[in-house]
Amino acid sequence: MVDIAHQHDTPAETINRPAGTPTPPRVDDNGRPAPAVRYLLAGIRLALGWVFLWAFLDKTFGLGHDTTSAKAWIHGGSPTKGFLGSAAKGPLTGFYHSLAGTTFADVLFMIALVAIGTALILGIGMWLAATGGAVLTVMMWSAVLPPASNPFLDEHLIYAAVLVVLAFLGAGRTLGLGRLWATTPLVRRLPWLV
Structure with a gap:
């Protein structure tokens, strides 16, 4: 194991590692994730942004x-009717069927997709994107309970957790505009917008 806070190996890690094997840095001198970790997080952030x-x-x-x-939205199709109207199952079926195809659900869903995706790709508003993305993906998970391939867990819950981790670790600052965004007067006044 590596003692991340002090950037050195614990005795057990030293014993288990072959001689001469370098220890990759996990944090820099300021306690931030090392460059390799920051770029990996940025790549995950960009990939999730593209999904949305x-x-x-x-x-x-x-x-x-x-x-x-x-069936495109611009041609009068409903982005929520198919999934919420026919794929939803489980204890919340009635709730999701009542939302399926409504203008309110369609508009809110599409705004959420574009806002979350854009924020993640740009690396700005990470807390809002993580919160919105986590709520949206947990709702999508709850629409098909139980999931098809597992008694309770599917990719939607993993996405929700990863989004929160990305926000906690400041993933918008690498390969994104997060660092610049944090210096704006608006974000300085309202730091939850970072």
């Missing part, structure tokens, strides 16, 4: 991946 942004683009324009052009 792609869902928005496909549902809006019917790019043919999951949404045909005829």
